[in-house]
Every structure is written in C-alpha cells, then in structure tokens.
Amino acid sequence: MIIDLISDTVTRPTKGMLDAMMTAKVGDDVFEMDPTVNALQVKAAKMFGMEAALFFPSGTMANQTAIKIHTNPGDKLFCDKYAHIYNYESGGVAFNSGVTCKLIDGKRGMFTANQLAETAAGNPEIYLPYSKLVCIENTTNKGGGACWDYSELEKIQKITKQKDLAYHLDGARLFNALVAKNENPKQYGKLFDTISICLSKGLGAPVGSLLLGSKKNITYALRLRKLLGGGMRQVGFLAAAGIYALDNHIERLVEDHQKAKEITEVLATCNYITKIEPVETNILIFYVDDKIGETNFINKMAEKNILLSPMGDGKIRIVTHLDYTDKMHETLLKELNNF
Numbered sequence: 502m503i504i505d506l507i508s509d510t511v512t513r514p515t516k517g518m519l520d521a522m523m524t525a526k527v528g529d530d531v532f533e534m535d536p537t538v539n540a541l542q543v544k545a546a547k548m549f550g551m552e553a554a555l556f557f558p559s560g561t562m563a564n565q566t567a568i569k570i571h572t573n574p575g576d577k578l579f580c581d582k583y584a585h586i587y588n589y590e591s592g593g594v595a596f597n598s599g600v601t602c603k604l605i606d607g608k609r610g611m612f613t614a615n616q617l618a619e620t621a622a623g624n625p626e627i628y629l630p631y632s633k634l635v636c637i638e639n640t641t642n643k644g645g646g647a648c649w650d651y652s653e654l655e656k657i658q659k660i661t662k663q664k665d666l667a668y669h670l671d672g673a674r675l676f677n678a679l680v681a682k683n684e685n686p687k688q689y690g691k692l693f694d695t696i697s698i699c700l701s702k703g704l705g706a707p708v709g710s711l712l713l714g715s716k717k718n719i720t721y722a723l724r725l726r727k728l729l730g731g732g733m734r735q736v737g738f739l740a741a742a743g744i745y746a747l748d749n750h751i752e753r754l755v756e757d758h759q760k761a762k763e764i765t766e767v768l769a770t771c772n773y774i775t776k777i778e779p780v781e782t783n784i785l786i787f788y789v790d791d792k793i794g795e796t797n798f799i800n801k802m803a804e805k806n807i808l809l810s811p812m813g814d815g816k817i818r819i820v821t822h823l824d825y826t827d828k829m830h831e832t833l834l835k836e837l838n839n840f
C-alpha cells in the first residue's frame with residue numbers, strides 16, 4: 502500500500518467514472534461536434550450562472566487563455582506573490598501574453614481590497630504599463646489551501662469596476678472553498694469576468710479543466726485554445742469523467758477536509774513539528790525541526806511508503822484526496838505518532 506499525499510492530482514478514475522468514460526458519445530470537438538464535451542460545457546456554465554464554458558486540457562492553459570483575453574503585450578496584471586499564474590506556469594504570463602505581474606504582498610496567497618487600491622492608485626502615465634487585470638486564486642495553493650472571504654472579493658470587484666480592470670479567478674480548487682465556506686458557484690459566477698476550474702484535482706477526473714465567462718470571451722478563448730495547441734478531437738471520453746466528477750465528487754470533499762484536520766491534530770502533538778499552518782481545506786503545510794530536517798523526514802516516510810512533498814525552507818506539504826482511504830489515514834496517523 503502506497504500512501505501518496507503529494508497532490509490531489511494523483512487519483513485514479515473510480516469504477517463509476519470509468520464506466521461513464523467508456524460509454525461516452527463522442528465526436529470531433531474541433532468542429533464543436535462532441536456531444537459529451539458540449540454537455541459538460543453547458544452544465545458548468547449553468548452551475549456558475551455564466552454564459553459559456555470551454556473544456557481545456559489543463560488549468561494552466563485555461564488561466565493563460567484568460568490572461569490573454571484580458572490583456573495586450575506591455576500591460577500588467579495584479580496578483581498575490583504566491584499566485585500559481587506567477588510562480589508555477591513556466592513564465593507563461595510573459596511568454597504568451599507579454600504581460601508583467603505586479604505582485605501584492607498578501608497573507609497565505611490572499612491580499613486585501615485596501616492593498617489592491619494602494620497598488621493600483623495613480624493615473625495611467627505614458628511610461629507606466631497599463632493596468633488591465635486582477636487575478637485571484639481560491640483556494641490558494643502555495644498558501645496552504647486557504648479560502649478567501651467572499652466579502653473581500655466583493656470589495657475587490659468594486660475596485661476593478663472603478664479602475665476598468667478585468668477580474669479573473671484561478672479556481673483550480675474552487676470547489677474545496679465552496680464546500681468549506683458553504684458557498685455556491687453562482688456567487689462566484691456573478692463576481693468574476695472569467696473563472697478557471699480544474700476537474701483533475703479534488704474532483705478526481707484524470708484530465709481536464711474549464712474556463713467560464715461571457716459568450717464573447719469564450720468565443721475568443723476557443724480561438725486562443727486552438728492557437729495554443731489545445732484543440733482536441735474525440736475528447737468526450739474525458740469530458741464524461743468531468744460530468745461524473747461534477748455530479749458525484751463535490752460534496753465528498755468534506756471528507757478530505759476532515760482528514761486534513763485530523764492529521765493536523767496529530768501533528769500538533771508531535772514534538773518534532775515546529776509549526777503548522779492553519780488548515781481550512783485539503784492542503785496542510787507544516788515544518789519539522791532542524792534536528793530531523795525536511796529532506797530526511799520525507800525520505801524516512803518514503804521508506805514506509807508514505808509520499809509527501811518538500812516545499813523548501815523546512816516546509817512539507819500533505820494533500821488529502823479521493824484515493825486517500827480510511828485505512829491509509831489510520832496508518833499515516835500511527836506513523837506520525839511513532840516517528
């Protein structure tokens with residue numbers, strides 16, 4: 502038994518999901534003739550109360566497309582210093598859109614409306630990059646699965662309206678936030694111009710993300726996706742997994758959150774742990790003392806078939822997910838206690 506807690510992307514399709522995939526009706530999606538892809542897109546757009554949605558091979562491509570939609574080369578966007586679009590998308594913001602990031606020094610990947618107002622203050626002088634876009638991430642990845650306060654997101658939206666800025670949400674793990682905060686997708690649909698969501702993270706699909714937005718933006722996104730090489734053919738087999746995930750794997754995220762909390766409670770009693778970040782969803786970040794050391798701890802756990810990921814500076818990350826069973830949970834808690 503290998504207990505893989507490296508990410509919530511390591512899950513395998515369940516039996517039900519595989520059945521849905523194997524029986525999917527498919528067609529050529531480049532001609533927009535795959536009925537299952539079309540059904541997934543309509544379903545997701547409805548969920549969020551948005552006009553349209555587009556299926557993507559990855560969250561990165563969905564985010565990069567959104568950034569391209571809202572900007573021109575030379576422009577700037579605002580995001581937190583921890584943002585995935587800035588840190589983990591291979592410099593795509595610069596490569597694909599020719600855009601610079603104005604980083605905001607937030608907490609756990611989240612900044613305040615006041616911080617944005619300060620950063621975005623002033624007039625558009627000719628020597629300044631045009632400000633075009635604000636990007637939010639919910640839950641925050643590098644911030645340890647933290648969830649934004651909805652009221653803060655509303656305040657930020659006000660600023661985007663005043664300043665004529667587009668508003669994009671990187672919602673790779675938005676469903677974790679919705680479940681944790683008891684919120685619904687429509688609340689987010691009415692706030693943002695574009696939203697990306699991943700089906701391949703907590704929701705347990707093998708591949709796939711969606712970009713949501715207005716008809717106009719999604720029509721442009723369709724062209725950009727083709728340009729980026731993301732036009733896929735009989736991809737309904739994967740869209741079927743996405744539909745299954747939206748129907749069956751959202752409410753159960755509470756189980757992942759509960760397990761993450763229980764791991765934290767055990768870690769809090771271990772004398773070799775120096776600090777644990779607050780846990781709100783399925784990501785847990787903690788620090789081991791210098792005597793044990795991050796790499797050594799990870800190697801020792803790997804010898805016991807428990808896989809964890811290093812984040813540098815003594816930080817270690819655990820992500821709970823669909824394939825992390827009760828039995829694995831029991832074993833992990835025991836091993837942490839005995840370490």
Ligand SMILES: *Cc1c(COP(=O)(O)O)cnc(C)c1O
Nearest residue numbers: 559560561562585638642671673
């Ligand atoms: C995983 C992730 C992405 C990108 O998704 P991929 O499908 O891996 O390209 C984007 N944003 C956040 C916050 C993520 O965690």
